[in-house]
Amino acid sequence: MSCVQIIQDYALRSIGIGERLLPKTDFTLCHQVTLIGSGMLWNIYFGVLALLAGFFLANALAVAKNSNTRWLRKPAEWFIFVFRGSPLFVQFFFGYFLFLSLKKAFPVFAPFTDAWLGALVVLFFNTAAYSAEIFYGALRSVPKGDMEAADAYGFSGWKKFRHITWPTTLRLAWPAYTNEAIFLFHATVLVFFSGFPAWRQKGDALYYASYFAEKTFNPFVPYPILAGYFILLTLIIVGIFGLINHRLNRHLPQQQRRKIRLRPRLIR
Template sequence: MIDLIQQYWQQLLYTNGYHFTGVAVTLWLLVISISCGFVISIGLSIARVSEHKWLQFPVWLFTYVFRGTPLYVQLLIIYSGLYSLDAIRSHEFLNWFFKSGYRCTILALVLNTCAYTTEIFAGAIRSIPKGEIEAAHAYGFSNWKLYRYVIIPSALRKAIPAYSNEVILMLHATSLAFTATVPDILKIARDMNSQTYMTFDAFGIAAIIYMCISFSLIGLFRQAERRWLKHLEPAQSA
């Protein structure tokens, strides 16, 4: 029994040849999903606040669907539902892509976090004072320079508190990867529980690891807030 527990600890924390550990897989899923979602959502958030309905409506529909349905259902549709279609299996690239649990999990996570992040950034863009935009226009900024040097930097700074919550939620959401047989922290904890019946130990260890990662991320975002949002802190009276 002790040897079996040590084996699962090794799968969670220590590298074993070319195999990733459970912690490494969880962090890999998190970094890939939030990085891709972050980059895509910047462009979508600009379209979301556009005055052109043909730009705004498709983005609104995308965020409405992915924020209105559970991530678990989205993962099941992408991993199991799409691969059951003949059109997917008959296409060489699509068949290669959707038969992988890793790729399906990443796609589901990216689409989900992109929807939420788009709305976060769009709200931050709307909150920018009109005076800043008018000042940029007075200096002769084009729309491209306006978004690049004024709107996007200001919106990203304002969105840090809300975006930090989204990153933590995405860390927790990676635990659904076991659905696609991806060996993340929860998948290894479930395997340990099924082999040893030590439910409290198996899932307790997983909970502690998730907490440690969460608190580390919270600390990093607090540092970012103190650096980039210091000008928004209330002035201290003498």
């Protein structure tokens, strides 16, 4: 079988398009590159949707935590503490069994026991909690002079927040938020190794890499391929977030612009 035929058969297998059965023997490098790349579609799906939804919840949590109103501040603090204080892998397990219990009582929760929705919700809450702490720190670091200047121009309430506080918070938080986005995409590899099952062997990139490692007894081919895909994905994220960072800091002199530095974490 030619590499072109393999790509046609397996490139979209992870989303149910193409060959239903995985190859059993005669694994080629093309098989491994194609199927692991196919699984990356799920990692991108989880990462993009969780990041987009988590961004808005994170900002709301940061504002709530910075509030002087106790009934807004305390729930936000506890939400952030719980999801930052427990391992993501454990959150997947608890999330799956919680949705499984809810499914038995309320059938409407049935879709949440599938990875495409249930795991997405867990990732959404997790990244929102970590991002909220980043935005909260940036919110507390908004220069006092900016606030005084806004008051002098007659800005107050929502107008002050929308035009002064929030843009400055984003500018200060963006480099750290970029690293959170990178880690979120890396964390998506845990989805199909937690409680959420892979339906009809349609897993993510790590699922396929593990499959080839088990079948060939040689992990030194599929796992470097997996790492290569994630390195490429990381470069794309850094590039996109770098453009946004440039846009946020376009009004500052070149020497005062905050640059994005990749700071990988060894442990969550």
